[in-house]
Amino acid sequence: MPKRERQRQLEISLEQNPFLTDEELSKQFKVSVQTIRLDRLECGIPELRERLKTVAARTMEAEVKSLQSDEIIGEIVDIVLDKRAVSIFDVTDDHVFRRSGIARGHHLFAQANSLAVAVLDDDLALTVTSDLHFLKPVRSGDRVIARAIVDKERSNNKRTFVDVISTVENETVFTGEFQMYQTTDHSGREI
Amino acid sequence: MPKRERQRQLEISLEQNPFLTDEELSKQFKVSVQTIRLDRLECGIPELRERLKTVAARTMEAEVKSLQSDEIIGEIVDIVLDKRAVSIFDVTDDHVFRRSGIARGHHLFAQANSLAVAVLDDDLALTVTSDLHFLKPVRSGDRVIARAIVDKERSNNKRTFVDVISTVENETVFTGEFQMYQTTDHSGREI
DNA sequence: TCCGGATTAGCACTTGGTACTAATACCAGT
DNA sequence: ACTGGTATTAGTACCAAGTGCTAATCCGGA
Known part of the structure; x- marks a missing residue:
C-alpha cells in the first residue's frame, strides 16, 4: 500500500476509533510503529492521550447542553x-x-x-x-x-x-x- | 479538613471535572500528591487517563446515537x-x-x-x-x-x-x- | 551506479501515573 | 512517659504511550 493511501486510511481509522494506539495501528497497517508516528506527524494527528482528551471534552460540553435542553x-x-x-x-x-x-x-x-x-x-x-x-x-x-x-x-x-x-x-x-x-x-x- | 470530608470533596471535584491530575488536586486540597493517590485508591477512583477513556467512550456512543437520530x-x-x-x-x-x-x-x-x-x-x-x-x-x-x-x-x-x-x-x-x-x-x- | 524518499531501529526524555517501602507526625489510651 | 494506630509525606522502581532526535537500511528510478 502506498504511503498516501495509508495516511488516508489512518485518518479514517482514527476518526472512527480514536482509541487506537500507535502499536495497534502498526499491526493494522503492517508497518513499524515509527512509520505510524511519522504518518501522524505529517497528518497533524495528535497522540492517543490528546485525542481522548478532546473527545472527552466534547462529551462534557454535550452533556451540559443536553442536560438543559432535555427538560x-x-x-x-x-x-x-x-x-x-x-x-x-x-x-x-x-x-x-x-x-x-x-x-x-x-x-x-x-x-x-x-x-x-x-x-x-x-x-x-x-x-x-x-x-x-x-x-x-x-x-x-x-x-x-x-x-x-x-x-x-x-x-x-x-x-x-x-x-x-x-x-x-x-x-x-x-x-x-x-x-x-x-x-x-x-x-x-x-x- | 478531615480525611473523610476531603475524599467526599475529591469525588465531587472529579465528577465535575475528570480532567484534573493528581498534582492539580494536591494543590487544590493542600496535601501531597501521595495523599491524593491514597484517597483515590480508597475511593476506587481511577487515574486521569482511565477517567478520560471512559468519558470519551460515552461520547462516541452518544455521537453514534445522535447521528442516526438526527436525520x-x-x-x-x-x-x-x-x-x-x-x-x-x-x-x-x-x-x-x-x-x-x-x-x-x-x-x-x-x-x-x-x-x-x-x-x-x-x-x-x-x-x-x-x-x-x-x-x-x-x-x-x-x-x-x-x-x-x-x-x-x-x-x-x-x-x-x-x-x-x-x-x-x-x-x-x-x-x-x-x-x-x-x-x-x-x-x-x-x- | 548513485540519489532520495520511505521505512525502520535505537536511545534519551516526558507525563501521569502504579506499587511498594520507609520515615515522620500526631493524637489517644494506659 | 511510652506505646499504638492512623494519617501523611517522601522516595524509589517501574509502566504505557508517547516526543524528538540520529542513524541505518531498503528500494526504485534516472
Whole structure:
C-alpha cells in the first residue's frame, strides 16, 4: 500500500476509533510503529492521550447542553405560571436540513411544546392535541423567540389551551395551539 | 479538613471535572500528591487517563446515537417513496418526564414529522401545518411504530398531505396530519 | 551506479501515573 | 512517659504511550 493511501486510511481509522494506539495501528497497517508516528506527524494527528482528551471534552460540553435542553428546549427567559412564558432557542447547524439549511420542524415544535408544558403550574401537564403552522423557514443562526399564552376563556379544570407564537426578528415563523391535559384539580384556585 | 470530608470533596471535584491530575488536586486540597493517590485508591477512583477513556467512550456512543437520530427520529423499516413508510422508535428514560414517566410529546412528533419528510421523494420537503392528537400516554420501554401514508386525493403538485398513525402494541397512541410543501415539480411524474 | 524518499531501529526524555517501602507526625489510651 | 494506630509525606522502581532526535537500511528510478 502506498504511503498516501495509508495516511488516508489512518485518518479514517482514527476518526472512527480514536482509541487506537500507535502499536495497534502498526499491526493494522503492517508497518513499524515509527512509520505510524511519522504518518501522524505529517497528518497533524495528535497522540492517543490528546485525542481522548478532546473527545472527552466534547462529551462534557454535550452533556451540559443536553442536560438543559432535555427538560426544556430553548431557554426560558420569562414565565408567569398559568399565564404566559417566553423562551429563546438559538438555531445551529445541528437543527437544520443539510441540503436546504432550513430548520427541521420538530425543533420548533419541541420549543413550543416544552414551553406550553412549562407554563402550566402542574406536576404533570400532557399535550392532547395541537394545531401547528410553520409559516416561514427558519435557518441556522436564527434566534427563535417563543411566546406562550394560556387561553383562560377556553380552558376548564381538565383542559387548558395554550397558544404559542414563535418569531425570528419580529416575524412570525411558527404558531401552535396546544390543548393540554392537567392532572391536578385547578378549580379551587384563582383563575 | 478531615480525611473523610476531603475524599467526599475529591469525588465531587472529579465528577465535575475528570480532567484534573493528581498534582492539580494536591494543590487544590493542600496535601501531597501521595495523599491524593491514597484517597483515590480508597475511593476506587481511577487515574486521569482511565477517567478520560471512559468519558470519551460515552461520547462516541452518544455521537453514534445522535447521528442516526438526527436525520430520522426512529429507524425506518419500510418505505415506498411518495406512498407510505414505517418507522420504529424505542422510548427510553431519556424521552420521558421524570416525574410521570410519560414520553414528552415532541419525541412522538419528531418521529412522525421526520417520517413524513422521508416518505416524500423530494430533496426538500417542509412541514407547513399539522394537526396532532396525543391519544394515550407512551412510556419508557414502549416501542412506537409510526405508519405514514401519503394522501394522494388531497395532494396537488405543491402541497402534499401525509397522515401518520403511531401505535404501541397495536393501540393507537398518536395521530398526525401533515401538510407538506415540496419544492420540486411532481406534476410530470406518476402521481 | 548513485540519489532520495520511505521505512525502520535505537536511545534519551516526558507525563501521569502504579506499587511498594520507609520515615515522620500526631493524637489517644494506659 | 511510652506505646499504638492512623494519617501523611517522601522516595524509589517501574509502566504505557508517547516526543524528538540520529542513524541505518531498503528500494526504485534516472
